[in-house]
Amino acid sequence: MTDIASMAEAVRDGGVDAAEPARTAVARLHEQNEGAQGLNAFLAALSNAEAAALEVPRDGGRIPGVPIAVKDNMATLEFPTTCGSKILEGYRSPYEATVVQRLRQEGAVIVGKTNLDEFAMGSSTENSAYGPVRNPRDLARVPGGSSGGSAAAVAAGIVPAALGSDTGGSVRQPASFCGVVGLKPTYGRVSRYGLVAFASSLDQVGMFGGTVADAAELLQVVAGHDARDSTSVDRPVPEFSEGRDAGAEGLVVGVPAEYFGDASEPGVKARCQAALAALETNGAHIREVSLPHTEYALSAYYVIATAEASSNLARFDGVRYGLRDSAGEDLGEMYERTRTAGFGREVKRRILLGTFALTAGYHDQYYGRAQSVRGLVSGDFAIVFAGGVDVLFTPTSPTVAFPLGARVQDPLQMYLADVFTVTANLAGLPAISVPIGTSDGLPVGGQLIAPQWGETALFRAAFALEEALAGENSDG
Amino acid sequence: MAIDEPVVPLRRERVGRRMSWEMVIGLEIHVQLRTAEKLFCSDETVFGAAPNSRVCPVCLGLPGALPVLNGEAVDLAIVAALGLDCQVHEVSVFARKSYFYPDLPKGYQITQFSEPLATEGTVLVDSEGAVHPIRIRRIHMEEDAGKSIHDRISGSTAVDLNRAGVPLVEIVTEPDLRSPTQARTFLQELKRTLEYLDVSDCNMEEGSLRVDANVSLWPEGAEEYGVKTEVKNLNSFSAVERSVVAEAKRQTAILEAGGEIVQETLLWDERDGTLRSMRSKEESHDYRYFPDPDLPPLRIDPERIRQLQAELPELPAQRLMRLMEEHDLDGNDVEVLIASRSLADYFEALAEIVGEAKAAANWVRGPLLKETNRVQRSVDDLAIRPASLAELIGLVEDGTVSGTMGRKVLGKMVDSGKTAREIIETEGLSQVQDSDELNAWVDAVIEENSDEVERYRSGETRLIGYFVGQTMKKSQGRADPKALSALLRGRLDE
Numbered sequence: 001m002t003d004i005a006s007m008a009e010a011v012r013d014g015g016v017d018a019a020e021p022a023r024t025a026v027a028r029l030h031e032q033n034e035g036a037q038g039l040n041a042f043l044a045a046l047s048n049a050e051a052a053a054l055e056v057p058r059d060g061g062r063i064p065g066v067p068i069a070v071k072d073n074m075a076t077l078e079f080p081t082t083c084g085s086k087i088l089e090g091y092r093s094p095y096e097a098t099v100v101q102r103l104r105q106e107g108a109v110i111v112g113k114t115n116l117d118e119f120a121m122g123s124s125t126e127n128s129a130y131g132p133v134r135n136p137r138d139l140a141r142v143p144g145g146s147s148g149g150s151a152a153a154v155a156a157g158i159v160p161a162a163l164g165s166d167t168g169g170s171v172r173q174p175a176s177f178c179g180v181v182g183l184k185p186t187y188g189r190v191s192r193y194g195l196v197a198f199a200s201s202l203d204q205v206g207m208f209g210g211t212v213a214d215a216a217e218l219l220q221v222v223a224g225h226d227a228r229d230s231t232s233v234d235r236p237v238p239e240f241s242e243g244r245d246a247g248a249e250g251l252v253v254g255v256p257a258e259y260f261g262d263a264s265e266p267g268v269k270a271r272c273q274a275a276l277a278a279l280e281t282n283g284a285h286i287r288e289v290s291l292p293h294t295e296y297a298l299s300a301y302y303v304i305a306t307a308e309a310s311s312n313l314a315r316f317d318g319v320r321y322g323l324r325d326s327a328g329e330d331l332g333e334m335y336e337r338t339r340t341a342g343f344g345r346e347v348k349r350r351i352l353l354g355t356f357a358l359t360a361g362y363h364d365q366y367y368g369r370a371q372s373v374r375g376l377v378s379g380d381f382a383i384v385f386a387g388g389v390d391v392l393f394t395p396t397s398p399t400v401a402f403p404l405g406a407r408v409q410d411p412l413q414m415y416l417a418d419v420f421t422v423t424a425n426l427a428g429l430p431a432i433s434v435p436i437g438t439s440d441g442l443p444v445g446g447q448l449i450a451p452q453w454g455e456t457a458l459f460r461a462a463f464a465l466e467e468a469l470a471g472e473n474s475d476g
Numbered sequence: 477m478a479i480d481e482p483v484v485p486l487r488r489e490r491v492g493r494r495m496s497w498e499m500v501i502g503l504e505i506h507v508q509l510r511t512a513e514k515l516f517c518s519d520e521t522v523f524g525a526a527p528n529s530r531v532c533p534v535c536l537g538l539p540g541a542l543p544v545l546n547g548e549a550v551d552l553a554i555v556a557a558l559g560l561d562c563q564v565h566e567v568s569v570f571a572r573k574s575y576f577y578p579d580l581p582k583g584y585q586i587t588q589f590s591e592p593l594a595t596e597g598t599v600l601v602d603s604e605g606a607v608h609p610i611r612i613r614r615i616h617m618e619e620d621a622g623k624s625i626h627d628r629i630s631g632s633t634a635v636d637l638n639r640a641g642v643p644l645v646e647i648v649t650e651p652d653l654r655s656p657t658q659a660r661t662f663l664q665e666l667k668r669t670l671e672y673l674d675v676s677d678c679n680m681e682e683g684s685l686r687v688d689a690n691v692s693l694w695p696e697g698a699e700e701y702g703v704k705t706e707v708k709n710l711n712s713f714s715a716v717e718r719s720v721v722a723e724a725k726r727q728t729a730i731l732e733a734g735g736e737i738v739q740e741t742l743l744w745d746e747r748d749g750t751l752r753s754m755r756s757k758e759e760s761h762d763y764r765y766f767p768d769p770d771l772p773p774l775r776i777d778p779e780r781i782r783q784l785q786a787e788l789p790e791l792p793a794q795r796l797m798r799l800m801e802e803h804d805l806d807g808n809d810v811e812v813l814i815a816s817r818s819l820a821d822y823f824e825a826l827a828e829i830v831g832e833a834k835a836a837a838n839w840v841r842g843p844l845l846k847e848t849n850r851v852q853r854s855v856d857d858l859a860i861r862p863a864s865l866a867e868l869i870g871l872v873e874d875g876t877v878s879g880t881m882g883r884k885v886l887g888k889m890v891d892s893g894k895t896a897r898e899i900i901e902t903e904g905l906s907q908v909q910d911s912d913e914l915n916a917w918v919d920a921v922i923e924e925n926s927d928e929v930e931r932y933r934s935g936e937t938r939l940i941g942y943f944v945g946q947t948m949k950k951s952q953g954r955a956d957p958k959a960l961s962a963l964l965r966g967r968l969d970e
Contacts, residue, residue, distance in 0.1 A: 073540075074540070075538075075539065075540045081539065081540075083539070088539065091539070093533075093538065093539065093540065094533065094538070095533050095538070095541075097540060192540075192542060193540065193541070193542050194540040194541075195540055196539040196540045197540070197770075199769075200769035200770050201769035227544065228542060228544060229542050229544075230542065230543065230544050230545065230770060230771050230772060231542075231769075231770065231771075231772065307766060308766075308769055310764075311572050311574055311583070311584055311764070311766070313583075314574060314576065314582065314583020314584055315537040315539070315581060315582045315583050316539075317576060317578075317583060319578045319581075319635070320536060320537070320538075320581060321538070331578065331633075335576055355764065358574075358764035358765075358766055359762055359764060360762045360764070363764075363766070367766060
């Protein structure tokens with residue numbers, strides 16, 4: 001009884017006390033989160049006493065009583081919203097993110113806020129001002145990032161599903177590292193209102209689930225137009241698990257050659273080949289395709305993401321909220337001291353990179369060219385999908401979870417963790433990471449990418465992949 | 477720089493011959509749009525509310541908040557652009573302009589940069605005996621910043637964010653203006669046009685219309701503009717005129733001494749009429765503009781533009797023609813009446829009630845404007861609505877009070893807020909036609925002015941005016957001058 005559907009059903013039928021799933025989640029959370037070998041996946045959570053006092057209506061919406069964790073870069077009323085940064089230590093939002101409101105309206109209980117790379121900048125959740133998150137599958141390893149806390153919370157069985165945010169792979173890559181399902185919806189599918197912006201044109205709220213069905217269910221709850229977000233799109237929300245039983249028969253799966261070069265570890269490649277073989281066995285057509293501009297995507301991504309970040313993070317200036325260091329002489333020093341003390345190394349690095357990319361004289365050379373590349377990357381996808389491919393299959397990450405501390409001194413190596421995931425953000429496409437087995441005991445994720453607004457097709461393929469690999473527990 | 481070489485020696489040569497410099501002026505005008513709500517959130521746009529009482533997560537720049545464009549502001553901006561004869565673009569782009577300042581909550585201002593709402597407009601300016609077409613380079617939409625208040629809390633700067641996010645259009649002219657007077661006339665014409673378009677209240681005291689001036693000099697006949705400076709903090713038309721005069725004088729002195737103008741921003745100090753340097757080009761900001769990813773490009777349906785064009789309010793020139801034709805009035809008279817939209821509206825309402833446009837026009841042009849000048853208020857702020865002025869005009873026309881007395885009554889109406897009838901009745905100001913009363917005043921005047929009576933009777937009949945005046949004085953203006961004049965003639969000619 002750890003998936004959303006059975007929990008909600010048990011609550012609705014009166015099989016369990018409506019607050020029981022949340023109480024169990026909170027108890028597990030406190031057991032696993034704290035201490036020297038604790039996961040450190042949560043930055044704030046309901047206490048056991050608060051959980052005991054919860055009153056949950058049985059018929060309150062679509063997922064009554066279901067405990068959900070929310071990444072700490074989404075505004076909540078009852079918990080602080082820190083973004084894993086010192087600059088927002090203890091900050092309480094006076095309003096709530098649209099996705100959080102929708103969760104609540106559908107009966108979910110938000111049990112806590114999950115740890116993350118500061119302002120979602122990172123691929124290992126080691127950039128949090130509140131310490132790194134451990135991977136529940138191997139406590140000496142990173143959970144991936146930036147939504148590492150949410151991925152770990154689901155992988156550890158604390159909650160059946162959690163919200164994260166995905167700017168360049170921040171949901172899919174940690175899902176892959178932790179062996180859970182991670183979805184990034186089409187840009188504009190889910191409201192960003194209340195999601196603290198990292199790179200506005202790339203950010204999208206994403207979902208973690210223990211199963212494909214749970215990720216689909218969580219999307220069902222939060223998806224849809226929001227008048228408070230001008231980039232959320234007003235179009236009907238389909239039934240995302242419509243293709244749940246359609247299987248792999250007749251599914252055309254494109255395999256882009258550019259994602260199967262030397263970048264990936266052999267174990268990752270092997271699991272991918274096995275997954276494709278399983279899909280083919282079940283009736284899918286596997287077709288090799290080409291996305292020729294892929295090699296430029298990562299650079300373009302880091303230029304656009306840092307440029308937008310440098311502007312989005314300008315508001316953390318010590319004037320209205322958050323940290324203020326006013327020990328200096330004047331306004332300029334207040335800004336400098338506040339931002340120096342409040343932001344961590346990686347955030348500063350990206351603000352500087354982004355500021356440079358937008359500077360007069362360099363703007364066209366960096367930001368302008370990156371936008372051109374973005375257009376070319378989107379064009380690559382459009383051509384492939386127009387050619388009759390239903391979904392694309394790639395590795396989610398070139399590696400399995402790496403040891404804590406292994407890459408912190410090497411930002412470029414860290415950035416490479418996103419090489420397969422940034423393209424879906426650049427093109428605004430929906431993409432999902434599904435567990436496809438393990439390599440040396442560590443989870444491997446396979447990524448599926450569908451056309452814009454093609455979540456139903458994406459889930460159909462994800463269900464088919466999950467089904468094709470069911471029972472298989474092979475280690476490459 | 478090589479580019480300057482042909483220009484520099486030429487200038488020196490001309491300096492030797494006491495050459496004359498011509499001013500080149502371009503203006504940037506920020507106009508607050510008359511919307512109920514802010515540009516990207518639904519806070520009220522009221523002036524003078526308690527500090528930080530009209531704010532929300534969006535205009536406070538709280539983490540996670542996002543902007544949503546106000547459609548009413550877009551419509552008003554389009555109307556402004558169409559009224560200034562601009563080309564409105566079907567696609568324009570909001571951009572972020574980055575700088576740090578405590579009254580700028582997000583660390584950037586949402587504005588339009590490389591793709592503005594509208595370009596290529598014209599305003600005709602009638603100045604110094606000729607009509608000059610002044611080109612509008614661009615009109616773009618942007619949000620206002622908050623206010624930094626330096627004198628409220630000692631040793632600290634207070635920030636009021638009520639104004640943050642209020643919708644503005646920035647109107648940028650080409651450098652087509654050639655004198656401070658022309659700049660002022662242009663601004664008056666622009667303000668009047670915007671008022672007629674009803675897109676802004678254009679209240680300069682409240683900051684609804686703010687002006688920056690770019691000033692440079694060039695030798696007469698030159699083909700290349702000189703180095704310009706920007707003058708900021710101009711809160712009235714006279715400040716624009718005076719600061720431009722001062723800046724031109726400063727630049728002339730430098731150039732004639734063989735110096736070079738430094739590109740810089742200057743702040744006008746209204747109290748002592750001086751300019752001081754704010755920052756030079758080297759210190760100027762790099763605003764790092766880029767398209768705002770939170771706002772899709774602004775797409776305007778061409779049908780909407782056509783509709784707004786068709787519904788465009790009447791502009792001053794059109795109103796001039798219509799009023800001349802409809803009411804058979806003289807062009808110069810109508811010019812006065814259309815000086816502001818509110819005055820023209822007032823006149824038309826009055827003419828409608830009075831039924832006689834000429835009388836209405838005379839009353840508005842003369843006595844009414846005299847009153848607005850006396851109390852320094854606009855016609856809309858006077859307690860006297862057209863219906864009450866119409867009542868007064870009726871009382872003059874039917875002889876209840878004289879014209880002179882009528883004008884006095886108008887002043888009393890302005891001061892007291894009472895109606896004409898109330899004032900005339902309570903103060904006993906109605907015109908006297910009763911012959912007993914008139915005869916008594918005439919008797920007294922004839923008795924007190926025996927010398928003048930003598931002269932009149934020996935042929936100096938033009939003294940009749942003197943007698944009328946004396947009698948009117950005695951009656952405190954209440955005698956009916958027509959009846960009086962007949963009576964006087966009769967008595968003097970006896």
